[in-house]
Amino acid sequence: MARGMLSSAEMDVLKKNPYVEDVNRQRILYTYEFKCFFMEQYLAGKRPVDIFRQAGFDVPMLGEKRIERATARWRAMYAANGMEALRGPVKANARKKSAAVTKTINAQTADEACNRDCNRDCNKDCNKYDQQDVAVKLEELLADVTAYENRVRQLEKVTMELTDRMKVLEKRSNELVIEKEVLCKARKIDRELNNADGRNNTELYQLIREAVETCPEYANVTKLCEALKVSARGYYAYYKN
Numbered sequence: 001m002a003r004g005m006l007s008s009a010e011m012d013v014l015k016k017n018p019y020v021e022d023v024n025r026q027r028i029l030y031t032y033e034f035k036c037f038f039m040e041q042y043l044a045g046k047r048p049v050d051i052f053r054q055a056g057f058d059v060p061m062l063g064e065k066r067i068e069r070a071t072a073r074w075r076a077m078y079a080a081n082g083m084e085a086l087r088g089p090v091k092a093n094a095r096k097k098s099a100a101v102t103k104t105i106n107a108q109t110a111d112e113a114c115n116r117d118c119n120r121d122c123n124k125d126c127n128k129y130d131q132q133d134v135a136v137k138l139e140e141l142l143a144d145v146t147a148y149e150n151r152v153r154q155l156e157k158v159t160m161e162l163t164d165r166m167k168v169l170e171k172r173s174n175e176l177v178i179e180k181e182v183l184c185k186a187r188k189i190d191r192e193l194n195n196a197d198g199r200n201n202t203e204l205y206q207l208i209r210e211a212v213e214t215c216p217e218y219a220n221v222t223k224l225c226e227a228l229k230v231s232a233r234g235y236y237a238y239y240k241n
Helices: 008-015 032-043 048-054 064-087 090-115 120-193 201-214 221-228 232-240
Strands: 020-023 028-030
Touching (some): 008 020, 032 048, 032 064, 048 064, 064 120, 120 201, 120 221, 201 221, 201 232
């Protein structure tokens, strides 16, 4: 469920939550402690909405889309640099770095001004030149920050794609494990009959059925039928009758 801008009443409610550092109509800034708590619970297997609810948040007020975006953002940051990456967004770090550069440049400018042996008008011209130099350096710094932010967004996208791919591979791996177990049981039946051509398909259908009932999420009937060389249509017809 998507949400738009927050109302004044909703903002007042969110400000009372100890896990909220700041909030405005469009954005909620969560504390570093909550982000760490969220990732610990998420890695333990809990659903994002349940974690927010456990932390005292009103899930319908936030909206599921806002929670999904926060989850994707924190998951990518954690994958890139662990819990330490959750301390703050890139822009906050950029402002600190920009302020430090500005302070250093202003200090150097002040020292140079004190050592100049010139009149008041000359000092004004020099100060004007120094301010322009600071502005240029700040523009260069902000350009670097923008490039870094673009790189972070690219890494977030790649991380999500890799995560989805890992889920597909994990599912197929589980399917192969089940297929192997069913084949081992089928070979045992063949050894007992001592005649693979004369085995009863009913017993094979039962093996497939047991696998489906045990692991319905990963037991692929079509793959199992192919592995045991029986007809999927025959399997469904047998259990339908």
